[in-house]
Amino acid sequence: xxxxxxxxxxxxxxxxxxxxxxxxxxxxxxxxxxxxxxxxxxxxxxxxxxxxxxxxxxxxxxxxxxxxxxxxxxxxxxxxxxxxxxxxxxxxxxxxxxxxxxxxxxxxxxxxxxxxxxxxxxxxxxxxxxxxxxxxxxxxxxxxxxxxxxxxxxxxxxxxxxxxxxxxxxxxxxxxxxxxxxxxxxxxxxxxxxxxxxxxxxxxxxxxxxxxxxxxxxxxxxxxxxxxxxxxxxxxxxxxxxxxxxxxx
Numbered sequence: 120x121x122x123x124x125x126x127x128x129x130x131x132x133x134x135x136x137x138x139x140x141x142x143x144x145x146x147x148x149x150x151x152x153x154x155x156x157x158x159x160x161x162x163x164x165x166x167x168x169x170x171x172x173x174x175x176x177x178x179x180x181x182x183x184x185x186x187x188x189x190x191x192x193x194x195x196x197x198x199x200x201x202x203x204x205x206x207x208x209x210x211x212x213x214x215x216x217x218x219x220x221x222x223x224x225x226x227x228x229x230x231x232x233x234x235x236x237x238x239x240x241x242x243x244x245x246x247x248x249x250x251x252x253x254x255x256x257x258x259x260x261x262x263x264x265x266x267x268x269x270x271x272x273x274x275x276x277x278x279x280x281x282x283x284x285x286x287x288x289x290x291x292x293x294x295x296x297x298x299x300x301x302x303x304x305x306x307x308x309x310x311x312x313x314x315x316x317x318x319x320x321x322x323x324x325x326x327x328x329x330x331x332x333x334x335x336x337x338x339x340x341x342x343x344x345x346x347x348x349x350x351x352x353x354x355x356x357x358x359x360x361x362x363x364x365x366x367x368x
Contacts, residue, residue: 120230120303121161121209122154123183123199125192126216128168132353137171137216139357142364146351147171148178149219149364157226159212165199190317191327193302197313200306207307210234215300219360220348226301232341233303239269239339240308241331244299246346254291260298260326262340270338273298273326299346302328308336 126137126147133139137147147164154162164175167187175182183202189195196213205211210230214221225244233242245262253259257275264270272278281292304312318333320326331338351357 120157120159120212120227121163121205122157122159122212122214122226123196124150124154124162124164124214124216125189125195126150126164126166126168126171127187127195128166128171130217133351133357135170136351136357137166138174139351139361141219141361144178144364145174146219146360147175147216148180150214150216150221151175151178151180153219153221153223154212154214154226156223157212158223159226163199163203164216165195167195193304193309193327194313196304197309200309205306207305209306211304211306211309213302213304215350217352218300218347218350220350220363221301222347225299225343225347228341228343229301229303232339233305236269236337236339238337240304240312240336241328242303242339242341243270243328244301244341244343245296246299246343247293248291248295248297251291253297254295260300262296262298264296264340268340268342270328270332270340272332273324273328275324275326296340296342297346299343300350 130136138145141149163181163183165183165185167185172182183199185195185198229242229244248254254277261278262273318330321329
């Protein structure tokens, strides 16, 4: 298992966030440490920014420089896979550079899920939704799986929609799932993915994993009891995560 961390400086809501300080260490170093703790044989930061590269090399990490115009983290990883000439069957984990609290055990779990499902091109994770607010929040990505644990669809809309419960305060499907944004792929698949153009549902929902389903590939989903603490998208998120590390988390 190789973990590749896509990281860019030009975030719309929080520019430079991979270098944001978290209790004395930059965020990218915290993410890198989680990846190393997962027993990955190699951890690589894929970036287009010399500042991020310098920081990663400064703490002894490995860097793969990539182009600046990638549409998604997976596209960036595809370039890194090609540059690094990884074996076709190598399991590659896409760990976002703004997820410093991602548990190492979950990183390993997603890799193991892919290995256990030879028919899947990709694996990811999910957990049960416990409140109606999350179920209806478009920033919370939901998914539906089939009986074998393969994804049927991902959406920002509340799915599956409880038709007969509409309007009942506090009710939502007991089996509603929240997607956790971590992915495992086989190296050969990443190049095929990047060669496909964005599909209509992907553009509408702004969810890159829909490109996989649109092209007829399967995504295996491992369900876990609880999700990890959220990543960093906003200044408020940054303060919340910073507080965790300041308390020794």
